Amino acid sequence: MQVFLQGKLLGIDPFIQQAGDEFSDLAGRCLYTSLMAETIPRTLLDRLGLSRQLLGSSGAGQFLVVLTDESLPAAHAFLVEVTTRLQKATNGTLRLAWAATENLGGWTDVRKRLQEGMARWRGLNALDPATAFGPLAETPAEVDYGQLFRDLPGSLASRWSGEGPLLLEAGEEVLPLAHHAAPAAGGEGAASPSELASRAAGRPVWGVLRGDVDRFEARLRRASTIEEHLQVSMFYRQFFSGEVQVLCSQGEYWQKVTVLYTGGDDFAVAGSWDVLPGFAREMERLFKMSAEEFLKDYPGPEGKTLSMAIALAPSDGAPAVAVLAEAGQRLEVAKSAGRDLIDLFGRTLDWKSFTEAAEIRGMMTRLVDEFGCSPQFLGELGAFYRETDRVLATRTAKARQERPWRFHRRLTRVLEAPARQKEFQKARNALLAEFMGRRQAHVKLRPAGRN
Numbered sequence: 001m002q003v004f005l006q007g008k009l010l011g012i013d014p015f016i017q018q019a020g021d022e023f024s025d026l027a028g029r030c031l032y033t034s035l036m037a038e039t040i041p042r043t044l045l046d047r048l049g050l051s052r053q054l055l056g057s058s059g060a061g062q063f064l065v066v067l068t069d070e071s072l073p074a075a076h077a078f079l080v081e082v083t084t085r086l087q088k089a090t091n092g093t094l095r096l097a098w099a100a101t102e103n104l105g106g107w108t109d110v111r112k113r114l115q116e117g118m119a120r121w122r123g124l125n126a127l128d129p130a131t132a133f134g135p136l137a138e139t140p141a142e143v144d145y146g147q148l149f150r151d152l153p154g155s156l157a158s159r160w161s162g163e164g165p166l167l168l169e170a171g172e173e174v175l176p177l178a179h180h181a182a183p184a185a186g187g188e189g190a191a192s193p194s195e196l197a198s199r200a201a202g203r204p205v206w207g208v209l210r211g212d213v214d215r216f217e218a219r220l221r222r223a224s225t226i227e228e229h230l231q232v233s234m235f236y237r238q239f240f241s242g243e244v245q246v247l248c249s250q251g252e253y254w255q256k257v258t259v260l261y262t263g264g265d266d267f268a269v270a271g272s273w274d275v276l277p278g279f280a281r282e283m284e285r286l287f288k289m290s291a292e293e294f295l296k297d298y299p300g301p302e303g304k305t306l307s308m309a310i311a312l313a314p315s316d317g318a319p320a321v322a323v324l325a326e327a328g329q330r331l332e333v334a335k336s337a338g339r340d341l342i343d344l345f346g347r348t349l350d351w352k353s354f355t356e357a358a359e360i361r362g363m364m365t366r367l368v369d370e371f372g373c374s375p376q377f378l379g380e381l382g383a384f385y386r387e388t389d390r391v392l393a394t395r396t397a398k399a400r401q402e403r404p405w406r407f408h409r410r411l412t413r414v415l416e417a418p419a420r421q422k423e424f425q426k427a428r429n430a431l432l433a434e435f436m437g438r439r440q441a442h443v444k445l446r447p448a449g450r451n
Helices: 012-017 023-048 069-089 107-120 146-150 193-198 216-221 226-248 276-294 320-337 351-369 376-384 394-399 404-412 418-435
Strands: 002-010 055-059 062-068 095-102 158-160 168-170 206-213 257-262 266-272 306-312 341-344 347-350
Touching: 002 023, 002 069, 002 107, 012 023, 012 320, 023 055, 023 062, 023 069, 023 146, 023 158, 023 257, 023 266, 023 320, 055 226, 062 069, 069 095, 095 107, 107 226, 193 206, 193 266, 206 216, 206 276, 206 320, 216 226, 226 257, 226 266, 226 276, 266 276, 266 320, 276 306, 276 341, 276 351, 306 320, 320 341, 320 347, 341 351, 347 351, 351 418
Parallel strands: 306 341
Antiparallel strands: 002 062, 002 095, 055 062, 158 168, 206 266, 206 306, 257 266, 341 347
């Protein structure tokens, strides 16, 4: 008889939050949890002498495999060994929970039994009672998780061994994980956050972009068969691991973006602040196009939209783990406000408003870079905005000198070369049209027209 076994890594967030100040430690911990979710089920099937074809899904800190009822006791023994060694190696932070049930009834009933099993049997409850209350193990030596990140892409060819500080050893199979890292200036190793910041156009700042599928769990719960469950799970996993890796390899991003992780329904990248909005917009476009095609026969909006958030490092020496946590908090703000939204530098926008803001930014940047406008005019442009969500202090408001005529003069006196005057006038008129009359409904992106 077939048996479904579902496993899940617990304690991933606390484990990542224990990262030190080094960026490689954070990236290495993210990679380590991804490797665990991939290597444990593969080693389980190898130990039981079963085909890898029985691996239903893996990644995002969990896995689902199909076993025989005869192999279930041996599977339990192996997973007890895994969670025991994993807890010891991570000082009790990471552990494994799992549940198994027979393939009887519909998939809805099977999934319910798996969820009930996960709720009552996890962590130390899976251990032998005779050893669960034994003497406390010694605190493990400091583990250099950053070495996994520094060894990319070689560290992707890993398998579970249960030995050594990382419990991993070199294998032959290369695991399907996104692993792009922006190269360092010298050509060896990955760029540090300070290097990523220095490559930004404008202010030397780096940040973190995080994305998460809206109502992903609800989409999985709507699956009526195991085949549908696996197809949907694999779609999300392959989309994020594949598209993030491909997008990072493009010319605009390959020197400015580093992958932190890709999961079954989410992703995170670090990079220069100036390319993160464009990266987010491209990911949203690709996800929308892919979801519309793959999920067109699945009713309901669940799992068909993607929310994101961008957080910037507040200072040069800001810990990377703190920036990642801030991006996670901003992502929760965006998801609580609705679906299909992005929190951009502390403000939540829908994708239409985000696209319009990006177009306006592109026009203003082009006027400065290509037509020689003074960067000062960008600051003067702020005098045209209505403060819709905040009120400036009286002293600040009085100190601001609003001189619209200076702004118009700067736009008019840009180039003397007649060959490009027509092109400049076109860009100038497009920018003025955006700020002075068209689409008045979007007041947050439009000027107040104050005198």
